[in-house]
Amino acid sequence: MWLAVASVTVVAACGSEAATSSDSVAPSATEALTEAVAAEPVSTEPATTEPATTEPPATEPPATDPPTTEPPATDPATTEPGEDEPAEVGDAARLAWATVFDSTVAFADKSAHLEDAGALEATVDAYASAGESFGGISLEPTAVAVVGESATVTYNVNFGENPAYTDQSGTITLVDGVWMVSRDEFCAFMSSARVSCS
Numbered sequence: 170m171w172l173a174v175a176s177v178t179v180v181a182a183c184g185s186e187a188a189t190s191s192d193s194v195a196p197s198a199t200e201a202l203t204e205a206v207a208a209e210p211v212s213t214e215p216a217t218t219e220p221a222t223t224e225p226p227a228t229e230p231p232a233t234d235p236p237t238t239e240p241p242a243t244d245p246a247t248t249e250p251g252e253d254e255p256a257e258v259g260d261a262a263r264l265a266w267a268t269v270f271d272s273t274v275a276f277a278d279k280s281a282h283l284e285d286a287g288a289l290e291a292t293v294d295a296y297a298s299a300g301e302s303f304g305g306i307s308l309e310p311t312a313v314a315v316v317g318e319s320a321t322v323t324y325n326v327n328f329g330e331n332p333a334y335t336d337q338s339g340t341i342t343l344v345d346g347v348w349m350v351s352r353d354e355f356c357a358f359m360s361s362a363r364v365s366c367s
Contacts, residue, residue, distance in 0.1 A: 259313040262320040262341050265348035270308035270324075270358065272300025284344075285352045292359055292366045299364050304329025306362065308337075318343040 265282040268274055276293045280286035283293075300306040305328075312323040320341050326334040339358070341348050356366035 259315050259320065262315060262322065262343075262348045263310040263313045266310055266313075266322045266324070266339070266341050266350065267308065269350040269355065270306075272297050272306040281347065282349055283352075283355060284349050289352065289355065289366070292356075292364060296359060296362065296364045299362060308339075308358070311336075320348070 269279050269282050276286075276290055279293060280290075283289060286293075296306070307327045308324045309327055309332075310322050310324045314321045314323075320343075322339050322341055324337050324339065325332045326337060339350075339354055341350055341354070343349075359366040
C-alpha cells in the first residue's frame with residue numbers, strides 16, 4: 170500500500186517537474202515575440218529630413234534676331250551728299266546746275282551761279298535760241314555727290330521732255346557759299362551743243 174502511494178507521489182512529482190521543466194524550456198509564442206521585440210534596440214534619435222530644394226526653372230532669354238536695317242532704296246534723282254554733308258547742300262548744288270544749263274531760264278537767274286557771267290551773256294542768249302528748236306534744252310541732275318566744296322553732278326540731257334543723253338557728269342564748285350558752274354564747264358557743254366562760247 171505504501172508502495173502504491175509512493176509510486177503515485179513519485180509519478181505526481183515527476184509529472185509536476187515535467188510540467189515545470191516544459192514551461193521553462195519552451196516559452197509560449199507570445200513570450201518569444203515579446204522577448205524578440207524587447208531585445209531589438211529602439212532608436213530615440215529624431216528622423217532627419219533634408220529640406221526640399223526648389224530651384225527656379227531655368228529660363229533662357231527669348232531668342233531675338235538682330236534688327237535688320239536695310240538701306241533705303243536709292244532713287245536715281247536722290248541727292249548723294251558727301252560723308253559729312255547734309256542733303257540740303259547737295260540740293261543747292263543740284264538747283265544751281267539745273268538753272269545754269271536750262272535754255273529757257275533767263276540770264277539774270279543764271280548769272281548768280283555762272284562764273285564770269287557778264288562775259289558769257291551773248292553765249293547764254295545763243296543757247297536760248299538753239300534750244301527753242303528742241304522745245305528747250307535742260308540738264309536734269311539725277312545724282313549729286315558732294316565732297317567738301319566740290320560736287321560731281323550726274324545728269325541727263327533733255328530735249329524738251331525727252332532724255333537725249335543719259336548718265337553724263339560734270340562738276341560744280343562752292344564759291345563764297347554759292348554753287349557756281351565754272352566758265353570752262355559751261356563752255357565745254359556749249360561746244361557740244363554747237364553754241365559758240367566767247
